[in-house]
Amino acid sequence: MCLGIPGKIIEINGEMARVDVAGAVKEANISLMHSVKAGEFVIIHAGFAIERVDEVKAQETLSLIKEITG
Amino acid sequence: MKENKTILLAHGSGGSYSRRLVEEVFAKAFSNPLLAPLNDQAVFTLPAKKLAFTTDSYVVNPIFFPGGDIGKLSVCGTINDLAVGGAEPVYLSASFIIEEGLSMEELLRIVLSMAKTAKEAGVSIVTGDTKVVERGKGDKVFINTAGIGVLNIDQELTPANIRPGDVVIVSGTMGDHGIAILTHREGIQMESPVESDCAALHTLTNAMLAAAPSGIKAMRDPTRGGLATVLNEFAASAGCSISIREDDIPVREAVKGACEILGFDPLYLANEGKLIAVVEAGSVEAVLKAMRSHPLGKDAAVIGVAEEGHKGKVLLETSIGNRRILDMLSGEQLPRIC
Amino acid sequence: MKYIDEFRRREEAQGLLRKIREISKKEVSIMEICGTHTHSISKYGIREGLPPNIKLISGPGCPVCVTSAADVNRIIDFSRSRRDVIIATFGDMMKVPGSVSSLQEEKANGADIRVVYSPLGAIDIAKKNPEREVVLFAVGFETTVPTVAATILAAKKEGFRNLSVLSLHKLTPPAMKALMDSGEIHIDGFICPGHVTAVIGARAYSFLATDYGAPCVVAGFEPIDAIMGIYMLVRQLEEGRKDIEIEYNRVVTWEGNQLAQEVINNVFEPSDSLWRGIGNIPGSGLWIREELSEFDAMKRFSIPPGADAEPKGCRCGEVLKGLITPDACTLFAKACNPEFPIGPCMVSSEGTCAAFYKYRKVA
Numbered sequence: 077m078c079l080g081i082p083g084k085i086i087e088i089n090g091e092m093a094r095v096d097v098a099g100a101v102k103e104a105n106i107s108l109m110h111s112v113k114a115g116e117f118v119i120i121h122a123g124f125a126i127e128r129v130d131e132v133k134a135q136e137t138l139s140l141i142k143e144i145t146g
Numbered sequence: 147m148k149e150n151k152t153i154l155l156a157h158g159s160g161g162s163y164s165r166r167l168v169e170e171v172f173a174k175a176f177s178n179p180l181l182a183p184l185n186d187q188a189v190f191t192l193p194a195k196k197l198a199f200t201t202d203s204y205v206v207n208p209i210f211f212p213g214g215d216i217g218k219l220s221v222c223g224t225i226n227d228l229a230v231g232g233a234e235p236v237y238l239s240a241s242f243i244i245e246e247g248l249s250m251e252e253l254l255r256i257v258l259s260m261a262k263t264a265k266e267a268g269v270s271i272v273t274g275d276t277k278v279v280e281r282g283k284g285d286k287v288f289i290n291t292a293g294i295g296v297l298n299i300d301q302e303l304t305p306a307n308i309r310p311g312d313v314v315i316v317s318g319t320m321g322d323h324g325i326a327i328l329t330h331r332e333g334i335q336m337e338s339p340v341e342s343d344c345a346a347l348h349t350l351t352n353a354m355l356a357a358a359p360s361g362i363k364a365m366r367d368p369t370r371g372g373l374a375t376v377l378n379e380f381a382a383s384a385g386c387s388i389s390i391r392e393d394d395i396p397v398r399e400a401v402k403g404a405c406e407i408l409g410f411d412p413l414y415l416a417n418e419g420k421l422i423a424v425v426e427a428g429s430v431e432a433v434l435k436a437m438r439s440h441p442l443g444k445d446a447a448v449i450g451v452a453e454e455g456h457k458g459k460v461l462l463e464t465s466i467g468n469r470r471i472l473d474m475l476s477g478e479q480l481p482r483i484c
Numbered sequence: 485m486k487y488i489d490e491f492r493r494r495e496e497a498q499g500l501l502r503k504i505r506e507i508s509k510k511e512v513s514i515m516e517i518c519g520t521h522t523h524s525i526s527k528y529g530i531r532e533g534l535p536p537n538i539k540l541i542s543g544p545g546c547p548v549c550v551t552s553a554a555d556v557n558r559i560i561d562f563s564r565s566r567r568d569v570i571i572a573t574f575g576d577m578m579k580v581p582g583s584v585s586s587l588q589e590e591k592a593n594g595a596d597i598r599v600v601y602s603p604l605g606a607i608d609i610a611k612k613n614p615e616r617e618v619v620l621f622a623v624g625f626e627t628t629v630p631t632v633a634a635t636i637l638a639a640k641k642e643g644f645r646n647l648s649v650l651s652l653h654k655l656t657p658p659a660m661k662a663l664m665d666s667g668e669i670h671i672d673g674f675i676c677p678g679h680v681t682a683v684i685g686a687r688a689y690s691f692l693a694t695d696y697g698a699p700c701v702v703a704g705f706e707p708i709d710a711i712m713g714i715y716m717l718v719r720q721l722e723e724g725r726k727d728i729e730i731e732y733n734r735v736v737t738w739e740g741n742q743l744a745q746e747v748i749n750n751v752f753e754p755s756d757s758l759w760r761g762i763g764n765i766p767g768s769g770l771w772i773r774e775e776l777s778e779f780d781a782m783k784r785f786s787i788p789p790g791a792d793a794e795p796k797g798c799r800c801g802e803v804l805k806g807l808i809t810p811d812a813c814t815l816f817a818k819a820c821n822p823e824f825p826i827g828p829c830m831v832s833s834e835g836t837c838a839a840f841y842k843y844r845k846v847a
Contacts, residue, residue: 078520078627078679078705081406082487098403098485100329100340105604107638108630108744117487119682119735120407122574122624123602124631126744127682127735129487134734138490141712145499402485408601409575466497466707468529473822473842 080121082129085114095120153248158278171254172240172274175261180237180272188272190237193296198233200224201292209256209286211330213323213341216289217256219418221263221271222346223369224293229348230365230421232303232355233295238264240274240291245284256287267346269293299355305364305424308384312363312452313430315423317350317437318343318445320373321401324415329404340400345419350442354423357436361429367421371475372414376422377460378474381452389461390450390472414475424452487734491706500711501533508718513539513670515663515806517656518677519546519835520705526839528707530714538718541669541806542836544659544759545677547623547652548576549804549828549835552758555652556828557582557790559621562650563595566785570613571597572606573621579831583793603628603635603649610639610647619781620649627679629653629770630744633751636772636779648781651770654757656680657688658768664696666762669806671698673717678704678732683748685740686730693726704732751776760794760828761801800827803836810837817841 083095083102093112095104097120105124106112118125156163173181180188204220214222221238228235240260244253264271271291301307326342347367354362368376373395381388397412405412419442425433430448437443453461462472516522522542525531531540544550560582563571571587578588578599591597600606606620622632632649639647660674676689681702692698699720703713713731720727730736750773757769772780781787794801798820799813810816810829820826822838829835 078518078625078677079409080627080679080682080705081403082485083403083407084486096403097407098399098488100400100403100407102407105602105631105634107634108741108747110743119679121627121679122631123604124634126627126630126679127741130734134487134490137712137731137734138496141496141500141708144503144715145496399485406485406488464528464707465492465494466528467494468532470527470529471842 078121080119080126082117083120085112085116085118088112088114093125095125151250153244153246153250153253153278155246155278155280158244158276164276167276171257172276175257176240176264176271177261178270178272180270188237190272192236192294196297198228198231198295198297199292200227201290202227203288203290205285205288206327207285208327208330209252211342212326212339214344214418215256215259216287217260218263218344220289220291221260221267221269222344222418224291225267225269225346225348226367226421228293228295229346229351230303230367231295231297232299232351233297234352235267235269235293235295235348238269238271238291238293240271240289242274242276243284243288244276244278245286246278246281248286253287263346267348299359301360303362303364305380305383307363308380308386308424308452310386310452310454311427312424313427313448314377314388314390314450314452315425315430315434315437315446315448316373316395317347317421317423317443319396319398319401320368320417320420321397321405321412321415323418324372325401325404327416328408328410340398340404343417343419345442347419347421347442350437350440351421353436353440354433357432358425358429361426361433363424363426365421365423368417370416372412372416373422374413374460374472375474377472380424381460382458384452385457387453387456387459387461388450389453389463391463392465394447394449396445396447410479413472414479488706491704491708493708497528497707497711498533500708500715501530504538504711504715504718505535507722508535508538510721511537512672512718512721513541514673514675514714514717515541515543515671516675517543517545517660518680519549521545521675521677521703521710522836522839524705524707524710526842530707530711534714538714541671542803543663543806544762544804545625546829546835547625547654548580548831549800550654550759550761551580551623551652551828552760552792553583553794554758554789554792556580558787559650560585560587560590561790562619562785562787563587563590563597567595569596569617569619570609571595571619571621572600572609573597574623575599577621577623579825580828581795581825581831583791603632604638606647607635607639607642607644610644614646616646618647619785620647621652622649623652625654625656625677625680626683626748629752630683630747633747636751636776637747639779640776648779648784649772650781650787651752651772653752653770654759655754655768655770656684657691658765659759659762660689660692662762662765662768663805664692664698666805671806672721673698674700675710675713675717676700676702678702678709678736681732681736681740683741683744686728686736686738688740689728693728697726699726700728702730702732702736704735761804795826798827800829800837803829810840813837
């Protein structure tokens with residue numbers, strides 16, 4: 077139910093932002109997010125940013141997985 | 147007589163408007179001795195070899211896209227259908243069904259693009275036709291091209307000759323054309339356009355065949371339906387299975403990104419300047435070398451192998467290591483949110 | 485691709501599957517609610533890496549699949565009767581078969597139906613066609629709901645008078661509650677949808693642990709996320725814990741996206757909703773609030789429900805409730821396949837049957 081993709085915000089213009097998903101740049105509406113900044117990663121769904129991606133937590137998850145799998 | 151800015155129904159009705167359009171636009175651009183008489187047919191002799199003959203119609207929307215246009219596509223597509231059969235393309239026909247109201251400027255752009263592409267490819271457009279339909283009854287312009295080529299090889303290139311152990315090679319990145327079109331259409335705008343890979347492949351196929359005259363079993367260009375569909379066709383004709391590794395298939399990062407956003411699979415997207423070849427194991431090195439030395443094959447890669455068993459199926463080893471079946475495309479891929 | 489490639493690595497995926505096989509002793513039934521999870525699990529062949537004592541059930545998480553036959557026929561009938569209206573729809577709805585036709589067929593017959601990737605596409609269409617009415621068929625769960633809500637608010641702000649929305653939205657937690665209440669299937673724990681939860685917050689599932697003793701793990705959609713989610717849930721079940729855990733913590737929080745929740749509440753209010761195969765679930769749908777009724781296509785056009793006939797022989801309802809796997813249905817892969825789908829579970833790219841068919845394992 078949730079095709080959402082992480083992308084990096086490269087530019088903000090009012091309610092819209094240009095987001096880079098692995099080189100494909102798309103416009104997304106950021107009105108569902110409190111204060112996003114250029115350089116942050118967000119999840120894009122249906123043309124909207126719906127939440128940010130926390131870099132630290134991402135690394136923690138990957139480290140945890142590495143630990144579990146030995 | 148005053149110059150027309152748009153195509154009128156009169157341009158297709160065979161009278162003076164038609165004549166002027168043919169002379170001033172088509173004949174002028176395609177300019178060659180076989181076309182010049184502007185007869186109902188082009189007459190020529192060809193060497194006494196096997197001939198190849200193909201036809202395709204082009205209805206792409208939008209008619210201009212990053213990396214090409216419907217005209218370039220119509221020339222390359224037909225050349226490629228000849229090339230993957232091992233034929234040297236020689237002559238093309240070009241028929242146009244134009245919607246009333248198409249601007250002369252756009253038509254000229256398309257025709258000049260066809261002329262340029264044909265010239266660079268060393269083929270001539272020697273005969274053609276023009277019809278005009280009422281506004282609303284066409285989609286700007288439809289083009290049909292038919293092509294004749296001369297076979298330079300003795301063996302038949304056909305997937306029925308594929309045997310277990312034969313190796314599957316792609317000439318480059320998958321999905322470029324499909325994404326270029328999809329992202330250019332209304333409603334799905336991308337700011338860094340992926341360009342179509344539209345290109346004529348006959349010099350590449352010539353180089354491949356020269357490197358391994360009897361080592362190539364079959365070739366096909368993965369247009370509509372993409373790589374997955376061609377491999378399924380191959381497997382079905384060959385009566386064996388084809389096993390490929392997802393990680394080995396070259397895909398541009400930007401195409402991957404666009405596919406992720408839209409929910410598309412690059413393995414099902416159209417390519418207009420790529421080919422898939424199935425090659426005898428012993429000839430792989432020579433063929434790859436020839437491909438990678440050619441500008442249209444620099445990203446050529448081995449992606450899999452034909453195998454015994456699982457007759458007619460295409461098996462994909464996913465990026466995490468488990469295997470699954472890769473089906474043919476069923477219906478259209480549509481952008482999904484879920 | 486950042487945050488994608490790292491979660492698709494073979495070594496970690498196989499390592500986690502090995503770990504699951506190591507620790508898993510009990511016979512357990514785990515339901516993954518979300519169609520995108522069904523898709524991912526099938527696409528990467530994850531089921532095949534799990535031990536036989538873990539039963540993975542696909543739940544009703546495909547918005548197209550759970551839309552009732554009445555609603556499917558409703559939208560198809562509307563497209564037939566109002567050819568003057570431009571209909572904007574997400575791609576998935578195009579091929580869903582109703583009793584008589586589908587949106588794809590109606591488009592071929594002359595209805596002006598346009599696929600949009602974002603609800604904002606409907607505003608674009610309304611802008612470019614000021615003399616025509618535009619209706620957005622809005623399906624989707626809580627991931628999509630705020631995007632449609634924001635679109636309605638934007639349409640209001642910019643003064644569009646020719647755009648309205650037919651809300652067929654559905655909510656996730658009420659469906660999970662209804663499944664547990666129905667007692668028809670035994671579910672030991674849930675893999676919860678990552679992006680829905682990014683919006684509603686993991687706290688939305690606490691009632692499952694406290695009232696029903698069912699542990700939950702909120703997981704992302706990359707293969708490693710899905711496998712890690714299953715691992716975390718299996719670990720809870722082996723240890724006898726009943727917690728709400730978040731695997732997808734790089735995106736999901738306990739409270740969720742509160743601004744998005746606010747936007748939803750400003751535009752929609754909960755309503756009853758008919759779910760295919762389950763029936764009516766109170767508070768599981770969304771209606772557009774009275775004060776925004778000019779944007780409610782239901783009111784603007786008084787669109788009646790269509791016939792509620794299930795296609796004959798179709799067992800989508802049971803598939804959706806996780807009672808049977810697709811291959812138990814006699815129509816599966818024979819009369820019913822992606823090219824000639826009978827029920828929505830085969831038509832939607834997220835449908836359990838479509839995912840099963842497309843990614844069926846190598847024999």
